[in-house]
Amino acid sequence: MASSAIDPTAPLDPRLAGRLAFLPRLPTKPALPPGRHALGLFETRDAILCVPDHVDPRLPTPLVVLFHGGGGHAEKILPMLEGHAKARGFLLLAPQSLYPTWDLVIVGNGPDRERLDQALAEVADRFLIDPRHLAFAGHSDGGSYALSLGLTNGDRVSHLIVSSAGFMSVQVQAGAPKIFLSHGTRDEQIGIDRSARTHARLLKGAGYDLTYVEYDGPHAYNPDVVAQAVDFFLGDFFA
16 A cells, blocks of 8 residues: 655645746736726636726836735725825736635635736736836735745745735745835734844845834834835836
């Protein structure tokens, strides 16, 4: 009888470690018009893409992938960056977790990583994504997911915009994304000492290009700090 024992020397499946298959490529489908669009990939909790005015699908365009917090959804988190996307001309993709929060928070990388891969591929089929300006962003559980998945896929993601993240879970590091990390000093839900300050110390020690901002506020993103993060992301786009 064949043994069912797990070989401890076998390499880790990169998908279980959170590695994405997505790579930017030339579009093959018509571009979507300006506005919010459900991508039509999933029957429930579909990914939403916000397209600003005057995007030329033939020219490289920045993309931000924005992850909602625990118990949230795309429509709840989109106001964090949608106004900036319209004003500054970047694509904004808001995927949604299959369950109330992201798989990595519950048990590990699984269906949400797969759904993200599909959503990114659909956007790349319709717009030419600038690989030098592809960001993962999020608040609370979404910030933890953006930070963890972004460090795991830093050879695909150029920037991370992380607000009030509780943790980072990284089994494989790749690339060197630039990181904007922010947290409110009066956050009673996720204390800053055990989260952002610890994360900042570890990230600096690992050699990442880190911008770290503390602000006087509770467990909520700060609009002025978000504006700083957008400047951080787009600072060299027109250079």
